[in-house]
Amino acid sequence: MPETFEPKIVAFFCNWCTYLAADLAGTSRIKYAPNVRTVRVMCSGRVDPQFVLEAFANGADGVLIGGCHPGDCHYQEGNYKALRRYELLRRMLNQMGIEKERFRLEWISAAEGERVKAVVDDMVEKLRALGPRVPVRRREVA
């Protein structure tokens, strides 16, 4: 194992708010942990629970969803759709032995570049403390 564990985080950022915030963080030269792999989606409401499960199944240590603040969704209520799924999915993941720190939903507006840094750095720190995911022994009967 490497000296410090570097968690891999898959981040789904909405096109209108959080992705722009990450972009702003970049142009403002705000440094945040390089552990996130960002996937741009049109809306946090586009994040199918299958995307989250697929990320975890393929070895992600954490999944972060970023959307517009409630009331600010470009599509009126896509972020609420994300929130509803998140609440159920987080409980389901917990039953599957995936700790709550590994799955996070955050509202980050296009102006909040600093908040991207705060959220990502905080998540990386928590996942580092948690360590790698327990290896899931898939398909071992075959």
Add this chain to the structure above:
Amino acid sequence: MKPKVAFYWCASCGGCEEAVVDLDEALLDVANAVEIVFWPVALDFKVKDLQAMPDGSILASFINGAVRNSDQREMVELLRAKSRVVVAFGVCAQLGGIPGLANLSDAKSIFAEVYRDGVLPQTLHHDNGHTLTLPELFDTVAALDAVIPVDYYLPGCPPTPNIIRDAVTALLGAELPPKGAVLAPDKALCEQCPRKDSRPEKLLLKEFKRPHQILPDLEKCLLAQGLVCLGPATRAGCEARCIRGNMPCTGCFGPTSRVRDFGAKALSAIASVAECTEESAVAEVMSSVPDPVGTFYRYSLPSSLLNKASLSHDRQGAGG
């Protein structure tokens, strides 16, 4: 010569065998059209009879149940070698089924729970010059296609007489369905539901109810009455039997072909009907859905994307 068929069961409850008998008179037509060469539940053939058959000599093997021990694995491998077509019969063989919920645990934990401080089953035991063996219980329950190649799938807990009859007809017909096909309609149950017209255009629930908490109306959409009905995410073909019995769909026909992970889609479908105008209220509405894994993966945990829970004692074992 009549085409030969075999039936076998693995980790299952016996309901799928019952479903074959439930064909009633149609069973006689099936029995006339084929020669049953292996069916441990109903007929007295032995494994050595099966071993003696040439490879590929059986037209079709209908295998129900999930695979969770070494004996089941050996038997399905043997049947695969002897059969031209293997049909996963019922949702346990198709997706892992209810036995698949054991993937929230592992063999060690199950033995500890069941046998407490008693004697644990041993795969090998020597006693007085005799050697006794038992199959090994696996940590992971698997759907049939995780162990052997499967040609067709018959969904359901158990498959209903109509889809069994249609499947047998299709297999005996001149043109076989495409390999890998699920032999049931590829659309959602809601489309076949007798109550579909009573489903409101926009459904917003403040609370989900469990069946014992209400006396559901006999005509109205069960989801609209607050019951967690998985009809929107479940494949049609069962003729909405549970709904006709005034019970919500629990998803035994699995997903349609467009869905990779049934539980994830079923979860999405249920989440989408929750009332959502207040951010703080969402968690509370969702907390009225009990046991998400047991509700959404009741029949499909082994074939889900995560497939098995991460267990905390593995963490210690892995040194992480």
